[in-house]
Amino acid sequence: MLHLALFLIFGVIAVVGAINLIAQTHPINSALSLVVVMGSLAAEYLLLGAEFLGAIQVIVYAGAIMVLFVFTIMLLNAGAEEQTRGSKVAIIIGIPGMVIGSVAVAWALIRAHTGAEVPVGSLYGSAQGIGHLLFRDFLLPFEITSVLILIAIMGAVVLARRES
């Protein structure tokens, strides 16, 4: 009962944070809204029994990546953005697209629901479970992904160091 209540509360916080992220005009406020979204997502992971993922979500996304965002905004001293009234394309294509997309996802989820309940924490949520998945079952994809990220970092360094 408490689990469900907390899950709903954090879900609402995440959605409100996401809307606030778009509605705010100042980049810092938007970035901080994103931090709130990340934090409540981490709480959702925790409530679903994915404790390791929840902690990593806070450490990596809310703690490191978003700090870099805030850092960049502070460094560039970005001011408040001007709010436009929105383009026609966004209204004509965007809103129906969003509705269709969310209906499709909801339909797929309802159809896939077999009625069998999965107790909280019965899936791979612990550090040990994630470790087994990453370093035993999916070792090759994991290593390839890390090489890919390394290449991206090297590419960024090359682009940043180009002398002109």
Add this chain to the structure above:
Amino acid sequence: MPTGNLSVTTFVIASIIKIAIVLWVLLTAVAYTVWLERKVVGHIQNRWGPTRVGPFGLLQPLADGLKFIFKEDLTPPYVHKFLYILAPMLALSMSLIAICLIPFGNSVNIAGMNIPLQITDTNIALLIILGITSIAVYGVALAGWSSNSKYSLLGGLRASAQMISYEVALGLSLVGVLILCGTFSLHGIVEAQTGTWFGFIPKWNIFKGQFIAFFIYIMAAYAETNRIPFDLPEAETELVAGYHTEYSSMKFAMFFMAEYSNMVTVACLASILFLGGWTGPVFGPPILHALLPIFWFALRVLFFIFVYIWVRGTLPRFRYDQLMSFAWKFLLPLAIANVMITALVVALRS
């Protein structure tokens, strides 16, 4: 989560009592760490430190606290008001939350109930502490940005860059300990360090080959808590006071308390992870059996805080480029090498 033989009501009551005690002890420790620092740094510099208020200046923290409360709370014009007020609260609350995962001793038996001497334990306690410290960066960064002052902004920028950089080395220095202990729970990590070799060498992680990791942790922790020689975010000679230049009264005191309670947390973590937590010789009547572990733990924490102050009285400040290259070109490779060697040794042994 109610565990073992405790009912929900007793669990809640015990938790509230524990929270009150821990908070009181922590805030007192914070106040007296400031006193100790002024005293020790004074003696290092061949002066007395505080002597006027009470015997040995022991009431100085109290006087300082009263002064902070009665100072005028200024809000400079053109600040981002919401973030300006949020920042010190964030810094202080995060540093206070982190302490709730620290175990101060093994569990004690009170009136037939087995009560663990820590507010809460989870199986990802260490990760939660890392997460909380990574959120605490926002307190400093936002204070610097929202103050609308170039010194504060520079301090905030330096703080966020520095804390992200050293968090990497800090996190990697812990991996060796985690490989050896096989758990994220702080209680479990201390349990894994009980016992001795040959009857006198304690089985602490620092003696299990985590010697280098210990020093990486200490250096990264100094940087994380913005202490000399890594106190560039608040370098007085360059930035007035860095990120908290524009703060006064209790808002300033909140940053101050956050910094010192972070010091205490870091010292607690260092003793738990590397020096065996509360392990130590236990003897005598049952009351001593309950109190001695806490005493051994407090002794280690006090030692770390003393070293903190000693370093402050001894070392000059780094230059900013030195700070960054030290983190990325020295500490990080060293930490990775330590992780790989520890993992190799553990894998070969098993």
